Amino acid sequence: ARGAREIAYSVISHFGQKLSNKDKKRLFDLNKLVFQCAAFERQEFLQEIAKSTLDILLAVFQDEMAKLLGKDESGSGEKRKSNNYETETFLAPLLPSLLCAATAESPSPMALTAVVQWCEALVFPVDPAAARHICGFLAQIVPGADGSVHRAAKRVCSRSSESSHLAQKAQTDEEPLDDEPMAVRLMDLTDPETMALIQSDLDRRSEKVATHYSGSISEEGALLLLTTRRFDLGRVCGSIDIESTPQPATVVEEGLVVGDAGSFVLCEICYDESPRDETFSITQCGHRFCLSCWHSYLDSMENVTALTRSTCPDHKCKQRIGPSTLVSLGKPKLAQKWRHCVMEQFIDMDPSYRQCPGPDCRMVAFTEQRFRETPSATCTKCDTRFCFGCGNTELHGPASCDEYEKWKLILAQSSFWIKKNAKPCPSCNVPVEKNNGCNHMKCSQCGTDYCWLCLSLLNSHSEPHTCNRYDPSTSSENDDERRALFFTDRFHAHDEAERYMLGRAKEFDRVKAAEADNNDDMSDGEQLYPSWLRMGYSNEDQLETLQSSVASVAKARRFLKYSYVARWADSTARGTVLSDESMKIDADANGGQNATDLSSAALLFEAQQATLELVTERLSQLILTKNLNPILDREGELGIRRFFCIMEFQRNSIEEWMLRMIASRRSVHAL
Template identity: 30%
Template sequence: MSDCSDMEYSSDNECEYDDYYNTGTEDIDIEHHNALKTDPESFEYDCLSVEDVDKLLNESIECLCNTINCAPSLAKTLLLEHRWSVNEIVKRYRENPTELLTSARIRPLSHSPNQPKETPTTAATSGSATLSPMSSDGGSVHSSTLSCKSSLGNRSQTGDSNRYSMTTTMAATTITPTTPSIVATVQTLENRPNQSLCSVCAVYQTLDKFHAIPCGHSYCRDCWSTHFETQINQGISTGIDCMATQCNVLVPEDLVLTLLCKPHMRTKYQHFAFQDYVKSHPELRFCPGPNCQVLIRSKELSPKKATCDTCKTVFCFLCGMDYHAPTDCKVIKKWLTKCADDSETANYISAHTKDCPKCHICIEKNGGCNHMQCFSCKHNFCWMCLGDWKSHGSEYYECSRYKENPNIAHESVHAQAREALKKYLHYYERWENHSKSFQLEQQTLDRLKQRINEKVMKGLGTWIDWQYLFTAAALLAKCRYTLQYTYPYAYFMESGPRKSLFEYQQARLESEIENLSWKFERAETTDRADLENQMDIAEKLRITLLKDFFATCA
């Protein structure tokens, strides 16, 4: 068949092909829209690059700067404090601008002996932006002047492009110190004209080497620079505050970037600052994948499944941890903490071998399915409870339920502790078992790929003919993953009708998953229609459980 580039089509044929592909695109959009309605795990989100996020944050900064007439560095501090809600900042600005600045640690709470009055003389080599909040009657309440020079990335601001980068280069700001003790010292020193004593390093410096922040505290350039480097090396950037005792006023970003002389320290500061901005933004999440630079954005703040387009990492959008439906974020954190604390106690259950309950021969689990068949006596039993597989029945997978002692409240403290440990180990063993089954089923899939490849090479069908097996493997992994996270959910549930309903649905799901796993491991001898029917049953039970018990609200 010749290449597409060598083929000639009439204009009518081209229109027909355009209509065909456009129709396909509409079908995909309809399917995606339907998935958002029917799948409790689906939601709208976008995968963004660092540049895209930088642009997004700049738009908020520019909007706030234009609305309340402030410097970009001041806008960043306010947005960081208010989780990037421009409307909330503007509302508070109109109600009480003084309280807005003090709550954001831009101005001191009150003037005390350790907080000199903010009346320094400010000389800046670049343009200045002044925030002048107005009172309800139109009068000016106060004025806070911050000098700045902004740029987008490494490009300077030119023409009508009024954009403010997260990487801002500020010009030097020279402030004459007016702390009473320093001024008095300078005035009494006839042999040190135009000099002042830095209260940190106790060295006399010329006045042009001193820099002050809005609280009025002034120190020499070298002391500020050392303070900044120390804070940055500790991972602090937007939270760098004043060096004065009992003063929590934040140091403006422009002053930090002005006094940091080492390029690698400036880069480090900007990197930490960008991380702080993203972490404070409610709609943004870093992809937790190793060395992945992608960021996820969604306006729906819910614990749903986000998948990175680049590294394919799957995680919970709300908390950033491994995806954990139907368990909510708070419960899974409690569960993981408990597992870490009790890991030594649970070590004995980590072995892969158990004895056959009939012939007592040692058996190793080498697949994901919990339906075991002894190689020696052919006895079918459950790996979890070692009970006869026939006794499990098709409707209720009894060994997934923990039978609590109804009289445990009247027992001794030691008896209650033993019962609590027994309950924990019951759920932990099943949690850990499904995690290992998930890994073993991946190995089964690898072996299946090799066998299918051999069949294709022998002419026994094509890869397309065997594609349904890979679909079954993907569905089995998804169901197994959901089932694993039902055990932390059940562990922390209060006893009652709702827990009974949950355990019923959990048991049915587990039963059908084991049936699916059994048929998948014997896929070459299993009827395709039977396997696909089992897939449909397992997926419907999984979706039903999630719809009934997965809290998708933050």
């Protein structure tokens, strides 16, 4: 076995040098494999060989990074412009290997030394925040008494004083993911003061429109214009021809145009002649009808909403009816209802307001700011949490509201259910249905371990595995359908995992209470929780770490499932899926750096998504560990403390990579 491993390391070193600049994916796969093996090498001789292999791969990666950073290429003396998106996209797939090696179970000091070396030599020049994140953990807790790893990690942390441009931008522009933005406040619509504030806001907008047109339109006319343009000042003031726009009625003597007492007017509705002083017309259009027909026309409106859209009774006339017309016609109560209905429409249509979707709730969220990412709001009355942009109670970041609405149409198609819920075992082809748990499957027929999402064979339950990149060449089916199926598979996988973890979160308080009361008679649901919660070596800090980790995993699952919605929307809009080849095609076709930046930013988002998935899966495994006795027997209390340090580190990694994905998503939209 020793000789075989020695040969394997030698072959990897050889192919690593050959793969330079030819097959980056395999190069990263080799790197992941060597770090995974090096972490568990116990023989000193094999550790030295593994370290030598990692040094060779590090040199290969440094050469590739030097080219991206604009240094000499192959001795030609030529320079190329440095591109932040390209360099970070190149580096991003490397970070999962370092994260996994740093948090491996009982890793060798040699592997940890290599992690620090790679962070300092390769990660730090491009992404100092990531280098500090990994080395900060190693400086905090290192197994054994190897002081060299601790000192080297602290040295990197002292150098990494600046955040990466992506993470720093996310932290500057974005509110914390858990906290409701301070600019969003809740108001009670049953409170007269709230209604007065909203009415004042509506009146100010009407005044701005009237002022914009230099007094050629009344404030009521401005209000009517706002109702036709969803209360958007930009649309009203920027694209309206005031001369051709219908105006509300301006009336004299209570709206009745008085003529000669003996004159009569033919009403074009009932075709009866009525005295002129018993008729009424809107001044702007001049269509005159008897008062009886006017009242019948207004009374025929099905509801107040229809009244706010009503026009002159003449079937060809589009002149709008305003509240002053209703007052002039002797309908003051109807005019009051008209104003109230318009204010309700204002609350419903204007993007500054969002009514709480909770049952029978009359609270409304309000903000004067515009956010790059739509914030969430939590009702202070019914505790309903909802998206401020679309009002959905399902928070869908990082996908936009429009992307989420289109995604729901995909999920409504029944054809996806059959393909999504039944898959054949990749070894024996027995149909398998997944109804719970993680994506690692073990066939009950042949015992094969495989990934439920991509059907790739796996060696063990803890093997790091990602399959978040769509490959359009894997099938001859309709590409749009296959693409949708690819993303819906991963969406539902994270959705199920989120619901599973939320169930654990609800049980947590009951388990803690039972533990505090020394209650051994627990329900079946509580028995599913880690057994060490009922053991003597768990303290309050450790329980708090567990509780916060459960919440972090649930949040990460929700974030990940909607990150697939965002990627589906991007790939659908492009008509293809991003790859190294498509990046080159885009750059050649568009002849500009912007196309390359767009592709690089989108690929960076994809790589960060893969990292977040790995970290989330790892933390889920730690949370569901049912027995810490083996660690206690092998490493003592130090091992238990390290276990919880790893859990806290993975939780912090989740927060860090969600921020990075938000920043990358913002870059895609900006480009």
